[in-house]
Amino acid sequence: xxxxxxxxxxxxxxxxxxxxxxxxxxxxxxxxxxxxxxxxxxxxxxxxxxxxxxxxxxxxxxxxxxxxxxxxxxxxxxxxxxxxxxxxxxxxxxxxxxxxxxxxxxxxxxxxxxxxxxxxxxxxxxxxxxxxxxxxxxxxxxxxxxxxxxxxxxxxxxxxxxxxxxxxxxxxxxxxxxxxxxxxxxxxxxxxxxxxxxxxxxxx
Amino acid sequence: xxxxxxxxxxxxxxxxxxxxxxxxxxxxxxxxxxxxxxxxxxxxxxxxxxxxxxxxxxxxxxxxxxxxxxxxxxxxxxxxxxxxxxxxxxxxxxxxxxxxxxxxxxxxxxxxxxxxxxxxxxxxxxxxxxxxxxxxxxxxxxxxxxxxxxxxxxxxxxxxxxxxxxxxxxxxxxxxxxxxxxxxxxxxxxxxxxxxxxxxxxxxxxxxxxxxxxxxxxxxxxxxxxxxxxxxxxxxxxxxxxxxxxxxxxxxxxxxxxxxxxxxxxxxxxxxxxxxxxxxxxxxxxxxxxxxxxxxxxxxxxxxxxxxx
Numbered sequence: 001x002x003x004x005x006x007x008x009x010x011x012x013x014x015x016x017x018x019x020x021x022x023x024x025x026x027x028x029x030x031x032x033x034x035x036x037x038x039x040x041x042x043x044x045x046x047x048x049x050x051x052x053x054x055x056x057x058x059x060x061x062x063x064x065x066x067x068x069x070x071x072x073x074x075x076x077x078x079x080x081x082x083x084x085x086x087x088x089x090x091x092x093x094x095x096x097x098x099x100x101x102x103x104x105x106x107x108x109x110x111x112x113x114x115x116x117x118x119x120x121x122x123x124x125x126x127x128x129x130x131x132x133x134x135x136x137x138x139x140x141x142x143x144x145x146x147x148x149x150x151x152x153x154x155x156x157x158x159x160x161x162x163x164x165x166x167x168x169x170x171x172x173x174x175x176x177x178x179x180x181x182x183x184x185x186x187x188x189x190x191x192x193x194x195x196x197x198x199x200x201x202x203x204x
Numbered sequence: 205x206x207x208x209x210x211x212x213x214x215x216x217x218x219x220x221x222x223x224x225x226x227x228x229x230x231x232x233x234x235x236x237x238x239x240x241x242x243x244x245x246x247x248x249x250x251x252x253x254x255x256x257x258x259x260x261x262x263x264x265x266x267x268x269x270x271x272x273x274x275x276x277x278x279x280x281x282x283x284x285x286x287x288x289x290x291x292x293x294x295x296x297x298x299x300x301x302x303x304x305x306x307x308x309x310x311x312x313x314x315x316x317x318x319x320x321x322x323x324x325x326x327x328x329x330x331x332x333x334x335x336x337x338x339x340x341x342x343x344x345x346x347x348x349x350x351x352x353x354x355x356x357x358x359x360x361x362x363x364x365x366x367x368x369x370x371x372x373x374x375x376x377x378x379x380x381x382x383x384x385x386x387x388x389x390x391x392x393x394x395x396x397x398x399x400x401x402x403x404x405x406x407x408x409x410x411x412x413x414x415x416x417x418x419x420x421x422x423x424x425x426x427x428x429x430x431x432x433x434x435x436x437x438x439x440x441x442x443x444x445x446x447x448x449x450x451x452x453x454x455x456x457x458x459x460x461x462x463x464x465x466x467x468x469x470x471x472x473x474x475x476x477x478x479x480x481x482x483x484x485x486x487x488x489x490x491x492x493x494x495x496x497x498x499x500x501x502x503x504x505x506x507x508x509x510x511x512x513x
Contacts, residue, residue, distance in 0.1 A: 022226055047286050047290065053227060095296055106231075108234075111484070121419065149215070150222055160482075
């Protein structure tokens with residue numbers, strides 16, 4: 001749940017990068033940190049990673065400037081993707097306003113994508129949130145590996161697997177190259193702000 | 205050796221190496237295993253032993269990586285700066301109540317495995333009457349998590365001698381700690397002070413087993429391993445779901461598809477289509493009956509109990 005400071009006319013919202021382990025959530029944040037320097041308001045913090053595996057979470061604060069008379073601050077988080085970190089994943093999700101679900105395009109990760117989406121739904125439910133109502137976008141990451149001859153799923157298959165009923169915006173991407181990173185974040189922010197505008201009625 | 209086999213091995217090795225590089229260790233392992241099988245089962249390969257030894261070497265290196273991940277600490281001690289950040293970011297109520305926020309921050313530290321620091325925070329929170337019992341319970345929890353049951357017991361005894369807690373609160377804490385000890389098989393008796401445990405707190409001390417939740421399933425794909433549809437996957441809509449029990453109404457024209465399915469038949473290859481994802485699982489036929497009257501007369505009602513997903 002975003003924090004609306006009426007006195008300062010400031011809104012602080014939280015966007016969480018969710019998805020299966022080793023799917024590229026941290027790489028998304030790293031690319032954002034490198035590329036959107038103007039909007040970055042602090043350091044990217046990776047709260048302990050084992051090798052390059054996120055154990056806890058990554059955090060990146062951003063500022064979007066004034067929108068309709070309100071200063072908008074956005075906190076980006078990643079969750080640990082590995083199944084065993086379920087309780088920290090749930091804690092990081094608390095108070096979420098928007099989600100970028102980073103799915104892995106590798107064929108061998110098909111089931112893991114679906115399990116992670118299922119996990120997201122059940123964690124959201126525990127916070128009283130509905131996956132069909134929460135601002136959500138899907139990013140189909142690692143598309144570049146297909147060009148190297150590694151079996152990746154088609155966009156149609158990924159849409160069929162994960163977006164058949166959700167029908168949320170989805171973007172092919174390669175976080176390593178930066179493809180589809182900005183566009184997914186922007187869409188998620190757009191949906192999040194739209195939803196907050198409705199909820200907090202700040203722009204009316 | 206056929207060219208296609210050679211290419212196949214090369215392709216699998218490339219995949220395995222890429223997965224390993226990405227940290228997808230079990231996926232890499234299964235590709236290396238596929239390579240080994242291909243080599244072993246191909247009579248035309250001449251230098252089998254040498255090739256297999258090469259793959260075995262790669263598997264050994266992979267094992268080292270896997271063990272590193274498995275043996276790595278699940279909650280390593282973080283720097284004070286990182287701990288401060290956790291406390292700050294996960295104090296959700298900071299706008300409404302500083303005390304509540306302080307408790308949330310301490311709970312977050314404990315959840316992230318930063319028990320020593322969490323202990324400091326919970327000890328500070330003991331001074332706040334409103335959060336005293338919760339803080340005390342979490343102090344005991346942190347000691348237990350640090351494998352220091354004796355310290356937890358000593359701490360309780362210290363409280364039992366002092367006047368920080370009421371008798372009822374102490375009874376709550378005693379029951380809580382004894383329950384933890386019982387679960388862990390620790391034989392340690394705690395001093396009873398004669399209070400009456402606070403109902404709410406006692407309930408809290410016995411965490412409820414979460415009801416197993418089943419995602420809403422809109423349709424189901426059944427792999428038929430016998431009958432006229434043998435080898436096919438047939439998809440049916442789910443008409444009703446109660447937890448892990450799915451009821452399907454199957455039209456009489458599709459009756460032949462399910463004529464080989466009988467009560468207690470195990471279905472090991474099911475595909476569940478939920479509104480948000482497709483996933484595989486297994487189930488068992490719980491009931492099968494023909495509808496004898498009404499508009500669906502002649503159709504079948506098939507109940508499938510999901511046994512695993």
